[in-house]
Amino acid sequence: MHPILGHFRRLLLYLAAWGPISAILVYLFASAGGLSWGWAAALAIPLSLVYAFVCLSAWYTCRSFRLDNSTRWLGPLIASGVASLLWIAIAKGLTVGLSATPYFGPLDQQAGRIYSLLFGSGVLLYLTAVALHYVLLTNEAAHEATKRELQAQALARDSELKALKTQVNPHFIFNCLNSISALTSSDPATAREMCIRLAEFLRKTLGLGERSQITLREELELVHAYLSVEQMRFGARLKLEESVEPTVLVYSVPPLLLQPLVENAIRHGIATLTEGGWIRLEITNGEPGVLAIEVENNFDPEAPRRAGANIGLKNVRQRVDAMYAKQAKFDVSSKEGRFQVSMSLPAQQTA
Amino acid sequence: MKQSAIIRTLIVDDEDLARQVIREMLKPHLDIEIVGECANGFDAVKMVAELKPDLMFLDVQMPKLDGFEVLELIGNDVAVIFATAYDEHAIRAFEVHAVDYLLKPFRAERLGDALKRAKQRVGVKPPASPEQLAATARSGEYAERMVVKDGTRVHIFPAAKLDYAEAQDDYVALASQGKKYLKQQTISSLEASLDPRNFVRIHRSYLVNLERVTRLEPYGKDSHVAILGDGSRLPVSRAGLTRLKEFLGEKG
Numbered sequence: 001m002h003p004i005l006g007h008f009r010r011l012l013l014y015l016a017a018w019g020p021i022s023a024i025l026v027y028l029f030a031s032a033g034g035l036s037w038g039w040a041a042a043l044a045i046p047l048s049l050v051y052a053f054v055c056l057s058a059w060y061t062c063r064s065f066r067l068d069n070s071t072r073w074l075g076p077l078i079a080s081g082v083a084s085l086l087w088i089a090i091a092k093g094l095t096v097g098l099s100a101t102p103y104f105g106p107l108d109q110q111a112g113r114i115y116s117l118l119f120g121s122g123v124l125l126y127l128t129a130v131a132l133h134y135v136l137l138t139n140e141a142a143h144e145a146t147k148r149e150l151q152a153q154a155l156a157r158d159s160e161l162k163a164l165k166t167q168v169n170p171h172f173i174f175n176c177l178n179s180i181s182a183l184t185s186s187d188p189a190t191a192r193e194m195c196i197r198l199a200e201f202l203r204k205t206l207g208l209g210e211r212s213q214i215t216l217r218e219e220l221e222l223v224h225a226y227l228s229v230e231q232m233r234f235g236a237r238l239k240l241e242e243s244v245e246p247t248v249l250v251y252s253v254p255p256l257l258l259q260p261l262v263e264n265a266i267r268h269g270i271a272t273l274t275e276g277g278w279i280r281l282e283i284t285n286g287e288p289g290v291l292a293i294e295v296e297n298n299f300d301p302e303a304p305r306r307a308g309a310n311i312g313l314k315n316v317r318q319r320v321d322a323m324y325a326k327q328a329k330f331d332v333s334s335k336e337g338r339f340q341v342s343m344s345l346p347a348q349q350t351a
Numbered sequence: 352m353k354q355s356a357i358i359r360t361l362i363v364d365d366e367d368l369a370r371q372v373i374r375e376m377l378k379p380h381l382d383i384e385i386v387g388e389c390a391n392g393f394d395a396v397k398m399v400a401e402l403k404p405d406l407m408f409l410d411v412q413m414p415k416l417d418g419f420e421v422l423e424l425i426g427n428d429v430a431v432i433f434a435t436a437y438d439e440h441a442i443r444a445f446e447v448h449a450v451d452y453l454l455k456p457f458r459a460e461r462l463g464d465a466l467k468r469a470k471q472r473v474g475v476k477p478p479a480s481p482e483q484l485a486a487t488a489r490s491g492e493y494a495e496r497m498v499v500k501d502g503t504r505v506h507i508f509p510a511a512k513l514d515y516a517e518a519q520d521d522y523v524a525l526a527s528q529g530k531k532y533l534k535q536q537t538i539s540s541l542e543a544s545l546d547p548r549n550f551v552r553i554h555r556s557y558l559v560n561l562e563r564v565t566r567l568e569p570y571g572k573d574s575h576v577a578i579l580g581d582g583s584r585l586p587v588s589r590a591g592l593t594r595l596k597e598f599l600g601e602k603g
Contacts, residue, residue: 171436171437174436174455174456175366175369175436177455177456178366178368178369178372178436178455178456179366179368179369180456181372181456182368182369182371182372182375185375186375233368234366235367271365271412271414272414272415273414274365274390274391274414300414300415302415302507303414304392304415304416304417304420304496
């Protein structure tokens with residue numbers, strides 16, 4: 001689209017700029033051309049208007065002669081000559097036409113001088129228009145580049161988020177199946193119950209990969225399904241303290257935001273304590289528009305470091321960063337046998 | 352190994368159900384006697400010392416001490432079958448001469464196979480001592496903590512808190528914060544398990560934590576002593592001096 005013709009406000013501004021130009025032309029025609037003021041105005045004003053539109057053709061010149069090629073300066077120059085000659089031809093026609101009217105009468109012999117004036121100013125004006133169009137084109141290109149970059153960023157973020165989507169830790173499933181294997185002979189009913197709970201958890205995790213946001217209610221259901229399985233493995237060793245404000249349940253969060261944190265708390269907390277431990281999950285409406293989430297657990301500071309330490313935690317952190325950038329806060333602290341993850345996320349609701 | 356002998360077995364796993372399934376699968380094997388069960392590494396070390404079992408089923412990830420650390424402390428009198436959900440430890444398990452490596456969940460037949468291997472092994476010492484291999488087989492990772500057994504007690508401290516180590520026959524004395532712990536290990540295998548950027552062998556019998564060395568003094572005609580922050584004086588051999596200067600030069 002033409003950068004001036006395509007925008008009504010820009011066109012008005014552009015034409016307004018031609019006002020002073022036509023005034024200068026009137027003056028030039030009268031003083032240097034030796035025309036009467038009446039003739040000068042009658043010629044200069046319509047000619048300016050016509051040339052204003054002729055100069056818009058500079059856009060095509062600019063597009064065919066890109067700035068990056070240094071030998072192409074000749075093109076705009078020739079174009080400006082052609083435009084000026086066209087302008088003179090129009091001027092000639094206009095003079096003939098006006099001379100025929102009874103009001104103006106015949107133009108005197110000096111009128112020939114205005115043609116050289118027209119050629120000179122025509123070339124200059126056209127080249128100015130070329131310069132203007134180059135500026136507009138460069139602007140447009142820069143704008144396009146920014147837009148493309150933003151699109152690329154958004155795409156990269158999307159694919160990053162996809163890659164980061166956590167999968168269910170396979171060791172959890174293997175340990176679970178081992179527990180079921182133990183229960184099949186000693187307590188078949190419990191074995192069946194555990195199968196069902198594991199299936200419920202796995203079913204809830206299916207299809208999460210395609211969704212970028214789920215409600216906090218759904219995420220908590222996932223956490224509960226997970227914990228109901230782990231509770232069977234750890235029994236009295238696992239204690240959960242949960243306090244969730246009912247109003248926060250409608251907010252949306254990235255899927256598998258809390259489950260990996262709770263799993264982390266079990267792997268690096270409960271599982272390291274012979275007497276068992278606790279997990280505290282607190283979700284509140286903090287300041288207006290902020291969702292405050294805290295997951296805390298106790299652990300044995302002297303326990304051996306576990307393989308794959310904190311991969312789940314790192315993954316959640318990266319996803320939060322990628323999704324909310326600076327709008328989110330993510331803090332991890334570990335002292336005196338307590339490990340705490342606190343997050344502040346923007347409280348958002350998907351339509 | 353005599354066919355009729357009873358194999359005294361210990362089951363170590365922090366999960367009740369995981370121990371239960373092993374117990375159940377062992378029931379048909381009449382030559383197996385389960386002498387004990389425990390749920391963490393500390394208790395495992397203690398029970399091995401007290402009960403002297405022939406065979407042990409051992410989980411890797413447990414509270415207090417992990418399976419490999421337990422193995423490092425109990426010496427090589429016990430045949431070990433690892434039972435874990437993690438397949439990534441398998442190679443290391445064989446490097447420390449584990450009899451077998453069972454991936455949870457497993458069939459009773461699979462456990463039977465492991466027992467067959469164990470029966471060939473019971474009473475036969477593996478070629479190298481497991482604690483030596485445990486120390487070196489950490490696949491490129493250096494030890495982060497030191498585990499030492501003292502009777503039935505277990506001491507644990509971070510590797511960074513080790514001031515120096517001194518070879519004493521079949522043992523090595525680990526000095527940390529004014530205390531000394533004796534461990535059945537060679538100084539070479541200890542050296543191999545520690546980060547060489549922090550620990551330097553300054554003498555045939557001495558390994559020192561670089562951060563503890565405050566100065567070097569000539570001693571006698573040909574040798575030097577390294578003086579540590581706590582005033583300990585350790586002999587430095589000529590080769591040790593070259594190594595030490597190299598490291599101290601790099602740091603300075």
